[in-house]
Amino acid sequence: MNEEFERVKNELVSEKEFQKLRNQIENDFITRNQSVAGIAESLANYHMYLGNASLINTEIEKYLAVTREDLMNAAKKYYTKENRVVLYFVHDPSLLKE
Numbered sequence: 001m002n003e004e005f006e007r008v009k010n011e012l013v014s015e016k017e018f019q020k021l022r023n024q025i026e027n028d029f030i031t032r033n034q035s036v037a038g039i040a041e042s043l044a045n046y047h048m049y050l051g052n053a054s055l056i057n058t059e060i061e062k063y064l065a066v067t068r069e070d071l072m073n074a075a076k077k078y079y080t081k082e083n084r085v086v087l088y089f090v091h092d093p094s095l096l097k098e
Contacts, residue, residue, distance in 0.1 A: 005075070005079045008071070008079065009072065009075045009076045010072075011072070012068045012069065012071075013068050013071055018071075022064060025060075026060060026064070029059065029060050029063070039056075042056050046059075
């Protein structure tokens with residue numbers, strides 16, 4: 001994982017991977033708002049959390065405006081050792097019940 005974090009911090013995501021990510025975000029947005037219930041939930045969330053239900057009309061544009069450089073800069077800012085949580089799993093077979 002550490003190697004991957006360093007790679008994302010120092011190299012731009014490939015055009016192909018970036019396009020896949022954009023397609024996934026757009027697909028998720030459309031799928032979420034495909035039904036009346038989904039639209040109602042989105043509108044309620046925009047109103048409740050952001051105070052403006054009409055933001056539904058501009059949300060996808062904000063996501064699609066993100067660049068590969070933006071992703072790299074965010075990785076540099078947030079993928080730091082100080083922001084990590086490391087868990088160690090120690091398997092103890094004596095704890096397994098038969």
